[in-house]
Amino acid sequence: MLTFKPANIIRPDINKLPELKSGEIHLFVFSVTDIFSRLQQLSSCLSATEEKRAARFINQQHGDNYRCIRGQLRTLLSAYLKDQPSNIQIEYEEHGKPFLNNKRQLQFNLSHSRDRVAFVFCRDSVIGVDIEFMRPQKNFAGMLRHVASVREQQELMALNEPSSFNAFYRLWTRKEAYIKAVGRGLGMGLRSIYVGTEPLETFTSVEYKGQIQSNWQVLDVTAPENFKLAICVNSEELQ
Ligand SMILES: CC(C)(COP(=O)(O)OP(=O)(O)OC[C@H]1O[C@@H](n2cnc3c(N)ncnc32)[C@H](O)[C@@H]1OP(=O)(O)O)[C@@H](O)C(=O)NCCC(=O)NCCS
Incomplete structure (x- = not known):
């Protein structure tokens, strides 16, 4: 089992690539x-x-x-x-x-x-990433129903603008990072995944179809202005 921490996410200088160590x-x-x-x-x-x-x-x-x-x-x-x-x-x-x-x-x-x-x-470790430009959604409620689980929809509806807009893109990028780490893509059903809407400070387990997937962990990462970025890793070391 590997323990991933935010501090293990490194943004290297491409001209001075450091060694990529296990758990990084x-x-x-x-x-x-x-x-x-x-x-x-x-x-x-x-x-x-x-x-x-x-x-x-x-x-x-x-x-x-x-x-x-x-x-x-x-x-x-x-x-x-x-x-x-x-x-x-x-x-x-x-x-x-x-x-x-x-x-x-x-x-x-x-x-x-x-x-x-x-x-x-x-x-x-198996890994996935998602970056999204935060485009204002004309039909926010419709997008929400398409992307968020019932619990997440309730969490988001309780927020005001711009918090709900930010929270929506946080959950969307986390879900996409997860389905891309797993590799199955949108066929997994975004609404069957629970990743929550609160900002995350540490790698946090995903829930899929009501079951906590303790190996699959997501984290928000600082993104360029007007973008959101999330990473998902599987903490089980590949054999
Ligand atoms: C994976 C998926 C969610 C990506 O959607 P997206 O948000 O539009 O795209 P992103 O920019 O985040 O990622 C695209 C990149 O992810 C990679 N990618 C493609 N399919 C992937 C998958 N199933 N899992 C992880 N990564 C994938 C590719 O490198 C792709 O870039 P490229 O097209 O330039 O090569 C979406 O394409 C999907 O659901 N694919 C599965 C479709 C499927 O089941 N096809 C079956 C036949 S191939």
Whole structure:
């Protein structure tokens, strides 16, 4: 069992990457606009499958953003694995979660929203991340019914603006980080998950279908202005 603490979330300098130790999480948040100047270099390490996917975007800017994000992911993975970015073999689980075939070596996940992309890396625990731009919702009550469990809806309804708006995005990013850590995605049913709405200061267990999932733990992390960011890890060490 690993004990994750907020202090173990490290935001390394990409040019001076420290060793990633067991029980630590490395977090990077980039502005896609900032990395866009390296589009050509970042695109050059993509696999044929990734290049095909980039070419399928109808909007060329979206395709180029995907190239930048994938290139940046490969650059980071290559720094951890001490290999060329183009040599990294990325595979996909049943519901689309990307992973490295040597799972014990390095776990990772990524999330993008508007101009921001977040990457998380971890040695020996399953991990998920979610970043969301806090867009005002025209139909807040409808979104709430779609995303929040009955208990969370009651907690949120008891709050006033802007607390309810912040609390909504806190719970949304926590839930998405959880379903991405598990890897099953939205098929898990967001309303079957309870992550609460109060700010979290330590990693806290998720509830799924009324059962506490003591291994699956979520935490809010400081995000860029107008964004929310959450991480979920599984405290059981991978064998
Ligand atoms: C995972 C999911 C919740 C992400 O939604 P989102 O909020 O729009 O996207 P985010 O920006 O946070 O994350 C996207 C990234 O997460 C990763 N990802 C994709 N599927 C994932 C999954 N099931 N679990 C964890 N991570 C996943 C990818 O790297 C993706 O980035 P990419 O598309 O640039 O490669 C959503 O795509 C989902 O539910 N997927 C499952 C769909 C499914 O079951 N498909 C079955 C056939 S593949």
